[in-house]
Amino acid sequence: MxxxxxxxxxxxxxxxxxxxxxxxxxxxxxxxxxxxxxxxxxxxxxxxxxxxxxxxxxxxxxxxxxxxxxxxxxxxxxxxxxxxxxxxxxxxxxxxxxxxxxxxxxxxxxxxxxxxxxxxxxxxxAPSSAWLKVDVPLVFRGDDVSPGLKKGSSLNIIKRTVKFLYPADIIPPFIDVDLSELDVGQKIVAGNLNVHSALKLLRSKDEAVVKIMGAQVSDQRKSK
Incomplete structure (x- = not known):
């Protein structure tokens, strides 16, 4: 998206x-x-x-x-x-x-x-002893100060949720994804998400969840 x-x-x-x-x-x-x-x-x-x-x-x-x-x-x-x-x-x-x-x-x-x-x-x-598979939603923040987005680039949201195995007592309602330092061409992968150390990621840690795409052609022409 x-x-x-x-x-x-x-x-x-x-x-x-x-x-x-x-x-x-x-x-x-x-x-x-x-x-x-x-x-x-x-x-x-x-x-x-x-x-x-x-x-x-x-x-x-x-x-x-x-x-x-x-x-x-x-x-x-x-x-x-x-x-x-x-x-x-x-x-x-x-x-x-x-x-x-x-x-x-x-x-x-x-x-x-x-x-x-x-x-x-x-x-x-979901008793305290349970370990549960959860598709945890991602919430993207810092888009207002992201260097890449300020240059007119687009935010490519690849994943809206990421699946983890969680102890029931620490299942988060969502995971924050900080975009504030992302520049054009940079991405955040599943393994870089800021989550509790007890969780187990149930997909590849190298799978991208969000990326700052290059500026649109029309914007690039305007800058020349």
Missing amino acids: LIRRAAAIPRPDLKYDETIHAIPRDASGKSSSAKERKAGRVPSIVFQAEDGQHGGNKRIISVQSNQVKKLVNHLGHSFFLSRLFDLEIRPEFGSSEVVEKIRVLLRKLHLHHSTDAVLNVTFIR
Whole structure:
């Protein structure tokens, strides 16, 4: 993705936090899921492990459609999927009784292809002992002072997220990428990202995530 003077790059809101409310669901399947959606609820599932098979402790639940939609709209799809949430399961929505409180990571979000209605949500449990694969969003900063961008060059954003294996307690909501010293032709690779030392990069450390491209031909002619 090429961006001129990266002014339109989104900035996430770190202060936004919310507990996701849920209720138990007795049955699964297409018919049951359709009834849940008609009632304004989203059929969901909580898995114990990444592959959904080991450790048991699987729960089928429903969450509130309007709450999930609000979170997706506010945070954006990538930031929503990289965020840890507390999930409170209650006998019914509005009840003060908490059946179970779980820390979870969003694993999958299924939206309707034309309306963006939330169809399904998959969570995985995120206890302190867990190591989780996370596509962490990148947030690009310093574009206003980048030497290359000041010369009229373009910012080529190659990756919007980078996959890491993280201990659950230190999963970041995003990774800062500092563009303030990048000049024309320079790039930042995955191995140069400023992240916690405990993480494990799950792609080549030499893979570029962003690069300052050369000035456009029209700009070069003007400078002569």
